[in-house]
Amino acid sequence: xxxxxEETAPAFTVFPERKSWTLPNGSxxxxxxxxxxxxxxxxxxxxxxxxxxxxxxxxxxxxxQTALAGDRKVMTKSxxxxxxxxxxQKVEKLIIQSVKEKFPTHRFIGEESVAAGExxxxxxxxxxxxxxxxxxxxxxxxxPFVAVSIGFSVNKQVEVGVVYxxxxxxxxxxxxxxxxxxxxxxxxxxxxxDVHQSIIATEFGSNRDPEVxxxxxxxxxxxxxxxxxxxxxxxxxxxxxxLVASGCVEAYYEIGMHVWxxxxxxxxxxxxxxxxxxxxxxxxxxxxRRVLAANNRSIAEKIVKEIVLFRPPRDDALDHKQ
Amino acid sequence: MRGRFTVNLQVRxxxxxxxxxxxxxxxxxxxxxxxxxxxxxxxxxxxxALQKDIAVMQKSSPxxxxxxxxQKVEQLIISSxxxKYPTHSFIGEESVAAGAxxxxxxxxxxxxxxxxxxxxxxxxxPFVSxxxxxxxHKEIEFGIVYSCMEDKMYxxxxxxxxxxxxxxxxxxxxxxxxxxxxxxxxxxxxxxxxFTAMMDNIRTILTIPVHGIRCxxxxxxxxxLVASGVADAYYxxxxxxxxxxxxxxxxxxxxxxxxxxxxxxxxxxxRRLIVASSxxxxxxxSKALTQFPVGRDDKDD
Numbered sequence: 001x002x003x004x005x006e007e008t009a010p011a012f013t014v015f016p017e018r019k020s021w022t023l024p025n026g027s028x029x030x031x032x033x034x035x036x037x038x039x040x041x042x043x044x045x046x047x048x049x050x051x052x053x054x055x056x057x058x059x060x061x062x063x064x065q066t067a068l069a070g071d072r073k074v075m076t077k078s079x080x081x082x083x084x085x086x087x088x089q090k091v092e093k094l095i096i097q098s099v100k101e102k103f104p105t106h107r108f109i110g111e112e113s114v115a116a117g118e119x120x121x122x123x124x125x126x127x128x129x130x131x132x133x134x135x136x137x138x139x140x141x142x143x144p145f146v147a148v149s150i151g152f153s154v155n156k157q158v159e160v161g162v163v164y165x166x167x168x169x170x171x172x173x174x175x176x177x178x179x180x181x182x183x184x185x186x187x188x189x190x191x192x193x194d195v196h197q198s199i200i201a202t203e204f205g206s207n208r209d210p211e212v213x214x215x216x217x218x219x220x221x222x223x224x225x226x227x228x229x230x231x232x233x234x235x236x237x238x239x240x241x242x243l244v245a246s247g248c249v250e251a252y253y254e255i256g257m258h259v260w261x262x263x264x265x266x267x268x269x270x271x272x273x274x275x276x277x278x279x280x281x282x283x284x285x286x287x288x289r290r291v292l293a294a295n296n297r298s299i300a301e302k303i304v305k306e307i308v309l310f311r312p313p314r315d316d317a318l319d320h321k322q
Numbered sequence: 323m324r325g326r327f328t329v330n331l332q333v334r335x336x337x338x339x340x341x342x343x344x345x346x347x348x349x350x351x352x353x354x355x356x357x358x359x360x361x362x363x364x365x366x367x368x369x370x371a372l373q374k375d376i377a378v379m380q381k382s383s384p385x386x387x388x389x390x391x392x393q394k395v396e397q398l399i400i401s402s403x404x405x406k407y408p409t410h411s412f413i414g415e416e417s418v419a420a421g422a423x424x425x426x427x428x429x430x431x432x433x434x435x436x437x438x439x440x441x442x443x444x445x446x447x448p449f450v451s452x453x454x455x456x457x458x459h460k461e462i463e464f465g466i467v468y469s470c471m472e473d474k475m476y477x478x479x480x481x482x483x484x485x486x487x488x489x490x491x492x493x494x495x496x497x498x499x500x501x502x503x504x505x506x507x508x509x510x511x512x513x514x515x516x517f518t519a520m521m522d523n524i525r526t527i528l529t530i531p532v533h534g535i536r537c538x539x540x541x542x543x544x545x546x547l548v549a550s551g552v553a554d555a556y557y558x559x560x561x562x563x564x565x566x567x568x569x570x571x572x573x574x575x576x577x578x579x580x581x582x583x584x585x586x587x588x589x590x591x592x593r594r595l596i597v598a599s600s601x602x603x604x605x606x607x608s609k610a611l612t613q614f615p616v617g618r619d620d621k622d623d
Contacts, residue, residue: 080500081531137534141494141503142552144472168448190445196384199445204524208531217525220508221517227385227510230441233537248447 046152046159049103050175053128053150053162056098060091060148061166064133068167074140077115082206083136088112091132091148099128111260120259120315122287124155129263134163135236137206144168149238151263158286161264161271163238172242172268180245180271187272189295190247195302198250199230201240205256207312212256215308219253222306237291241265244293245272251294251303253279259286259315262293269293275300279307287316350456353407353430354464354479357454360402364395364452365470368437372471378444381419385510387440392416395436395452403432413619415564424563425620426591428459433567433590438467439540448472453542455567462590465571467542476546478575484549493578493599494551499606502532502554502599505544509560516614520559526610545569548597549576555598557607559583560616563590573597579604583613591620 067087075084092112099106107123110130114120122129131149133139139146144167152160161180163172172187174180180187192198200223204216224231232249234240238261240252245268263286266276275297277283279290281304289312294300371391379388396416403410411427414434418424426433435453437443443450451469455462467476476491478484484491496502504527511517528535536553538544542565544556549572567590573580579601581587583594585608593616598604 074501081533083533137503140533141554143503143536143547144552197378199441199447204528204535206534208529210529213525213529217521221521224508224510224517229385229387229445230539231508231537232447232539233535235534235536243447246446248445 046175049126049152050160050162050173052099052102053152053160054164054171054173056095057148057150057162057164058171059098060095060132061164061169063087063091063094064139064146064148064166068139068142072140079206079208081137081208083140084112084115085133085136085140087139088133088136092130095128095130095132095148095150109260111258114260114315120287122153122156122259122316127153129153129158129260131238131258131260134238134261138235142167143235145234145236145239147236147238147242149260149264151260151267153263158263158267161267163242163264163268165239165242170242172245172264174264174268174271176267176271178271180268182242182246187245187268188247189245189269189272189274190250191295192250193296193298195226195228195250195299198228198299199232199248200228200303201232201234201243201249201252203233203235203237203240203254203257205254207256212310212312215310216255218308219306222308223303226302226306237261238265241269241293244274244295245269247295250299251292253292253303253307255279255290255307255310256312257291258289262286262291266291266293277304280304280309287314289313289315348479350430350458350463351479353456354466354477356403356406357432357456357464357466358475358477360399361452361454361466361468362475364399364436365468365473367391367395367398368443368450368452368470372443372446376444383510383512385441387444388416388419389437389440389444391443392437392440396434399432399434399436399452399454413563415562418564418619424591426457426460426563431457433457433564435542435562435564435568438542438565438568442539446471447539449538449540449543451540451542451546451568453564453568455564455570457567457590460590462567462571465568467546467568467572469540469543469546474546476549476569476572478549478571480571480575482575484572484575486546486550491550491572491576493549493573493576494554495577496554496599497602499530499532499554499603502603503552504532504535504607505538505547505553505556506535506558507537507539507541507544511560513614519612519614523611526612527607530606530610541565542569545573545597548578548599549573551576551599555596555603555607557583557596557611559594559611559614561593561595563593563619566590566595569597570595581608583608583611585609591618593617593619
């Protein structure tokens, strides 16, 4: 394989620019395309990463499906409703080991590794950001939305995103500048600009601190009163983002999820023509545990106004607490 | 010649007697088989409509949506049933919206929601179903819910178990509410007090605590999710008999319970329900809820 990571010069120039490009179905879309001054073998390398991420996600999905047929022993992490199972841990080990074999110098941020005390720090190094089971509560109950989420970043920018919704057998993928797809079919966000005709996805989350619950409920009431067509809770951030990318919902917002829940999904949304912002309307910070993914700025701005803001402890804080 | 005619007649009589016996042992089985085929056709109609643009109209408010597909599917179902069973009665969502009565009598009655989850349908959010419940003497004899985007056909005949695509389904049997996944729906309400009560109810349940609350968007599908053991409870105030009739038999035949919000007996026309994996969970949820008036399907508001 050409373009081994160890051989590629680590510093390369990035020129972001907005371009319009043609989807395979002939329609136009626009996305920020990163023009890189690196050699073409970097593009090969990214494709190799993508293909590998898809293969690993599918394998992980098989482990999840098998586990669903048996008993799931449930443990808790930061609270009685922050669940984890042996399958979460098994799947994360499987992914990390497989990736290490092929890309021995790459770094990892994995949900269960971080829970076990590993650092959660995004550097310029090629980094795999992994949620082995997004929607663990759903998994425990066999509720239909359970995903393996794998984001790959270089220079702190997500270059590849894969979300495998294993119970639906839907493989969502995106590469920066190359569009977003579900089982090979191109994805496009909804064209709706009227927030009163929108469906908004959000979650109640696993934080039961009354002050936090107050704020979450206040935001939801505000959104409902706009009014909107509806509010939906599917139970997984990664799939919520894919629902935005697919055009099934116009926006998804949440405060309290983690970088591993949204890294892959954020690229899938932007490559499907949507925006990913902070809940205050500013630039998204993947470590901030806040996100608003929307089909367009018109809807995003209306939703931003209704969200009651707060700041959970960051994912890259030294002391990882809920 | 005469002999052969006599033999043929005897054979025909025996055949009729046999059919009579089969029908006497389960007179509504044939209706149910007919209904399954019909809901499949209706589901196909819905999936075809999903490939095209969907023009949306409003009924009682900006969040109470209806489309041509709702109306077309209901027409298909009712006209097909009328042809085969001309003496039967109907309560269909779109017919009632057009002024038909919605009073439940002892007559065999088909209670129909042609597209449960119209908002989901408009947005292509994955939970959209056709729901049919069949009552005789005001008792539900069978229920069919076809979740067409998932291609899941849920069926139940009173006393004969519940199935999804022919495979038996059962509730989770969970008794401990702190381990439960609860379904409900959030929606804007014109009345500020009712809206506050609805949100406070969700908050009360969430902070019991339960494992989680999900809002999938279709009452009939929600009932089937409880029947399949995938969720442990679903409660709702403000839906209609056509949302509940299909799922009610499916939940009870899967071993679950269906009760009124107050914890008392389920009332199909009351516009409210709790379904759960166990009586313990149903009662715990009932205790947590503040009721607010939602009217009745058999009375004018």
